[in-house]
Amino acid sequence: MTTSGAGAESIDHARIAAALAVRGEPACRVRDVLDRVGDKWSVTLVHELGGGARRFSELRRGVPGISPRMLSATLRGLERDGFVLRTVHPTVPPQVEYALTPLGHTLLDTAWSLMNWALEHADDIDDARREYDAK
Amino acid sequence: MTTSGAGAESIDHARIAAALAVRGEPACRVRDVLDRVGDKWSVTLVHELGGGARRFSELRRGVPGISPRMLSATLRGLERDGFVLRTVHPTVPPQVEYALTPLGHTLLDTAWSLMNWALEHADDIDDARREYDAK
DNA sequence: TTCCTTGGTTACGTGGAGGGAACCATGACG
């Protein structure tokens, strides 16, 4: 595919732009945030970075199951939205640090409240599902 | 806690940290709930139902862009998880009411805190995106 | 010379979420 200029595979910005084009309702903003937070790895990565700056391979090891492709893509999405700062140290071998920005920390706080709600009501949801499926 | 968070230092960070530290079921539950809330229409529908019970075609008209297929599927998912109560009035033509359960209202509260965060930082995100895309 | 590391990129394949449109049962109304 190789969308735009850099010759690198990238996140589909057009789709995000389309989502942003629909404005007006606050619910649209929530959807926008959920598109970001609701993907498979963003919350996990933000949570991991909440413990301090990490290098690429540290994240790779610290987040079991993530592929370098998804790690790279997710980090770039978070960087694009201003949640993560990417710092390259021109050493050999290369060393790249990823850290939460202040904005990223506010996202982390919001994610915590979402997780808190999830944990509080996970049992309620499970019960409701079992009851529904029993019928 | 609804919008402010001023009521209590409500978020149990230690508990969430514990849940996420265990690379097992609790973390999966969090992801499970995020998957439910992160789909395309759930939050929008919950937001809509926050204004009171609605009938199928009222939702269809009130949520622009949703197809009857997705409306039906999403409502059933929300009902299964205990967020929505479906009430059939055996009239002619049939009349079906969807309303938030108490559990659904807690989800709405959480969505509200998300909205606040989103509205607070929407400009930051937009700026970050423009800056990133400019490079 | 060959291997090791870091920090990625690229090609390829797949499942499932979601869109579109047609279809359906019921009964009142005209």
Place this chain on the structure above:
DNA sequence: CGTCATGGTTCCCTCCACGTAACCAAGGAA
């Protein structure tokens, strides 16, 4: 009889998020 409204269901198709695997550049070590 045909038409309208409600509250959906079913089929088909597209697209893209994600997974897998291979590859790459640079330089130090052995």
